[in-house]
Amino acid sequence: MNLDEIITSPSPWLKPGGPHSEIVLSTRVRLARNVAGRPFLARMDADQQQEFEALLKEAVTAALDPDATIWFDLESLTEIERQCLLERHLISREHAAAEGPRGVAVSTDQRAAVMTNEEDHLRLQVYAAGLQLDDTWAEADALDDCLESRLTYAFSPTLGYLTACPTNVGTGMRASVMLHLPALALTRQIEKVFNAVARMRLAVRGIYGEGTQAVGDMYQISNQGSLGRSEQDILGTLASVIPQIIEYEEQARRVLVGESPVALDDRLYRSWALLTHARTISSEETLTLLSAVRLGVHLGRINGVDIGAVNELFLLTRRGHIQRIRGAELDESERDRARADYIRNRLDNHG
Amino acid sequence: MLCQRCKKQQATVHLTEIVNNEKRERHLCEDCAREEGVALKAQINLQEVLSGMLEAHQAAGEEAGLTCPDCGMTYGEFRSQGRLGCPHDYEVFAEPLKEVLKKVHGGTEHLGKMPKRSGSDERAQRELMQMRRNLQDAVQREDYEEAARLRDLIQEKETGG
Numbered sequence: 322m323n324l325d326e327i328i329t330s331p332s333p334w335l336k337p338g339g340p341h342s343e344i345v346l347s348t349r350v351r352l353a354r355n356v357a358g359r360p361f362l363a364r365m366d367a368d369q370q371q372e373f374e375a376l377l378k379e380a381v382t383a384a385l386d387p388d389a390t391i392w393f394d395l396e397s398l399t400e401i402e403r404q405c406l407l408e409r410h411l412i413s414r415e416h417a418a419a420e421g422p423r424g425v426a427v428s429t430d431q432r433a434a435v436m437t438n439e440e441d442h443l444r445l446q447v448y449a450a451g452l453q454l455d456d457t458w459a460e461a462d463a464l465d466d467c468l469e470s471r472l473t474y475a476f477s478p479t480l481g482y483l484t485a486c487p488t489n490v491g492t493g494m495r496a497s498v499m500l501h502l503p504a505l506a507l508t509r510q511i512e513k514v515f516n517a518v519a520r521m522r523l524a525v526r527g528i529y530g531e532g533t534q535a536v537g538d539m540y541q542i543s544n545q546g547s548l549g550r551s552e553q554d555i556l557g558t559l560a561s562v563i564p565q566i567i568e569y570e571e572q573a574r575r576v577l578v579g580e581s582p583v584a585l586d587d588r589l590y591r592s593w594a595l596l597t598h599a600r601t602i603s604s605e606e607t608l609t610l611l612s613a614v615r616l617g618v619h620l621g622r623i624n625g626v627d628i629g630a631v632n633e634l635f636l637l638t639r640r641g642h643i644q645r646i647r648g649a650e651l652d653e654s655e656r657d658r659a660r661a662d663y664i665r666n667r668l669d670n671h672g
Numbered sequence: 673m674l675c676q677r678c679k680k681q682q683a684t685v686h687l688t689e690i691v692n693n694e695k696r697e698r699h700l701c702e703d704c705a706r707e708e709g710v711a712l713k714a715q716i717n718l719q720e721v722l723s724g725m726l727e728a729h730q731a732a733g734e735e736a737g738l739t740c741p742d743c744g745m746t747y748g749e750f751r752s753q754g755r756l757g758c759p760h761d762y763e764v765f766a767e768p769l770k771e772v773l774k775k776v777h778g779g780t781e782h783l784g785k786m787p788k789r790s791g792s793d794e795r796a797q798r799e800l801m802q803m804r805r806n807l808q809d810a811v812q813r814e815d816y817e818e819a820a821r822l823r824d825l826i827q828e829k830e831t832g833g
Contacts, residue, residue, distance in 0.1 A: 355759060358797035359804075364743045364757040366808060440755070466788065473797075474787050475759035480773075481782030483759040487769060488722055488776050490762070492784035522778060549779010 324398070327391065328405050328645055332448075333432045334499065335632040339451020343619045344567050346499040346539070346632075348453045349410070350461040351446040353484045353493035354468070355475040361485040362438060367421065370438060374422035377437040380471040381426050389429050396422060401650065404641030410448065412436055433464055440485050441493075443468065452498060452563060454556045461494075462552075481548060491548030496556055498563050499528060503538040503616040504573035511540075514566055521558055522546050529608050537608030537635065542566070574620060589617035597668050601657040607638045607664065630667055638664060675701035677708070722776065723754050740764040742801045760798055800829055 334347030355361065359373065382392055395403060395416065407417040411434045412425050423438035436444040445468065447461040475483040482493040489495070505511045515525050522545045527535025542563065544555045577585045592613035595602075602610075615631050617623035636642060638660050644651050647659050675683045681701035689696045700708065736748035745757030747765050756762070762769065774780055803826050810819040 357759065358800040360743045360758040360801060361756055363753065363755045364745060368811075369804070369808065462785070465785075469787050469789065473789065476787050477759075477762060477782070478786075479781055480762055481784055483762055485755045486722075487756065487762075487772060488719075490773070491777060491779075491782050494784070546777035546779065548773055548777035549781060549783060550777075551784045554783070 323391070324393065324402055324405075327409070327411075327427065327429075327431065328642065330431070331629070331633060332409050332636055333430060333450055334410065334448045335629075335636055336450045337628045337632060339449065340453060341567055342451040344501055344570050345452040345563070346501060347451065348449050348457045349446055349497045349499070350454075350457045351444060351495045351497075352461055352465055352482075353441040353489045353495075354443040354445065354465070354472075354482055355484060356442050357473045357475045359442065359475075362440065362442070363485065371422045373442075374424065374438050377442060377472075378424055381435050381437060381443070381468065384467045384471045385426055385428070385435070391427050391429060392424060393427065394422075394424050395419075401641050401644050404639075405645050408636060408639040408641050410446075413439060413444070415440060416444075433460070435464070435468070441489070443472075452567075454496060454498075454560050454563075458496065458552060458556055489547055491546075492550075492552050492555065494547055494552055494555060495543050496552075496559055497541050497543035498559060500540045500542065500563075500566065500570075501538055501612065501615060502540055502566070502570050503612050504577055505570050506535075506538045508573045508576060510569065510573060514569060518542060518562060518566075521562055523558065523562060529605075536605050538612045539608075539635075574616070578620060578622075586622055589613050589620075589622055593617065593623055596664055598665070599661045601654070602661040602664065603657055604638065604640060604660065607660060608635065611635055611638075626668070634664060634667060637667075673699050675699065675704050677701075677704040719754060722772070723751075735765075735768045738765055738768070742798055743805065758801060760801070796829070800826065803829070 334349070339345070339347070356377075359365075360369075362370065365373065378392065378394075382390065393406065395412070398406075403412070403417040406412045406425065406427075407414060409431065411427050411431065413436065416423060416425070416436050416439045419439075421438065423436070425437070426435045428434070432449065433445070433447045435446075445461060445464050447457050447464060449457045449460075477483055481491040484490050484493055502511060502514070505514060518525050523542055524545045525540055525542050528539040528541050529536040542559070544559065547555070592610040596607070596610045596614060611631060611634055614623060614626070615628070618626050618628050618631060637646065640656060643656055643660050643663065646663060651659055673683045675681050676699050678701060681703065683699035684702055685700045685705040687698045687700070687705075689698065736746065736751065738747040739745070740757060740761045741764070742760045743757035745761055747768055750756055750761065750765065756765075770780060803822055807819055807822040807826065810816075810822060
């Protein structure tokens with residue numbers, strides 16, 4: 322399996338059918354780990370990092386099933402290829418943009434990835450479709466055990482796993498849940514959710530868009546602290562909060578359908594019409610329209626559209642993927658045209 | 673920057689208001705912002721929070737001079753970069769870090785998973801790191817004889833230990 326096959330196969334976190342998948346896209350557990358007896362990245366020179374990267378690559382590839390893992394040396398990938406891995410959430414934004422020897426081991430099903438020489442020596446992450454906190458943690462925990470059999474971690478009995486940034490020390494864990502909350506956004510209640518969540522030591526941020534603006538109504542909720550609480554405790558907070566948010570979103574959807582069905586349908590079908598007929602479309606507009614269509618399909622108001630295809634378009638219309646699909650570097654206006662063509666094609670049978 | 677309202681606490685909420693076509697910037701502390709009914713968004717950038725807290729912590733000048741013997745990182749450097757230099761920094765900077773950790777995490781003691789293999793001898797690990805650092809220095813001042821000696825020593829320790 323190579324990068325092309327990775328980029329053309331569906332991402333596990335966009336597959337429909339996971340628990341609560343109408344609202345919860347995916348669950349992710351990330352663990353930050355460092356190797357004992359080594360400085361963190363900021364204190365390594367280029368030669369040291371080179372040598373250390375070779376050591377990490379050997380340990381990571383030896384710990385994982387060779388038939389189910391692919392290794393990518395990020396320095397030897399093009400910018401578009403790194404962008405694609407980033408859009409698939411297999412590497413972080415920092416890892417994509419950084420310089421120097423660094424890599425990532427990706428499981429062929431794209432559910433697990435281990436980044437080397439990111440901010441920490443190792444960043445492990447496991448994805449699952451829908452809301453699956455316990456299972457995702459169990460898998461990350463097992464992956465961590467595998468790596469630990471090859472590497473001695475920097476660990477302190479009082480502070481836990483020692484990380485380059487003190488915000489990650491302790492469990493080194495960040496558990497996050499990706500949510501699609503279009504009705505809460507439409508009914509202007511999303512702020513309430515943010516405020517409630519902030520009190521629980523959880524953070525909310527938009528998945529797409531810069532800074533505070535959430536494009537496409539996609540939000541990620543994750544734990545903020547990692548020290549002083551066990552993994553189960555942290556997961557428990559998310560497990561108690563997320564179902565409430567799901568309930569609020571469902572309520573808001575019922576209100577929309579009950580109180581203003583015509584205005585709702587108008588919005589949904591206008592979005593559908595634009596997506597299936599536009600000749601040039603920006604990435605941001607795409608996300609906004611896809612969000613409405615996704616809502617429409619889940620509410621049963623737009624029929625005959627495959628939700629899997631809609632979910633996939635959230636990924637395949639991103640900057641990196643659209644260029645990869647076209648097999649060429651495109652400037653912004655070329656991308657907007659290519660994107661509109663691709664969307665029409667994908668939704669053609671239904672339009 | 674101090675809060676423009678109470679003039680006591682650090683301003684952490686920064687608002688841009690348009691009143692009568694005039695742009696006005698306001699800088700408030702969280703308490704005053706709340707009293708004025710400003711909705712605080714939960715979109716907290718941890719990095720910003722941390723560097724803000726670290727800045728507020730600048731008070732103790734002697735803390736800035738704390739230096740890790742293993743990696744050479746000073747607390748002052750950490751404060752400006754937000755990243756530590758090596759695992760041992762947690763011990764060297766334990767005092768000033770304590771408050772930072774409490775604010776970021778709520779707790780101060782690890783209660784989660786432990787590695788199955790209890791971390792190998794900590795002293796040996798630190799020794800190795802110091803040797804690596806000496807090796808780096810030797811290479812930099814082009815003392816290749818010393819560098820070769822250290823490299824062999826490190827290899828010996830790594831494979832033997």
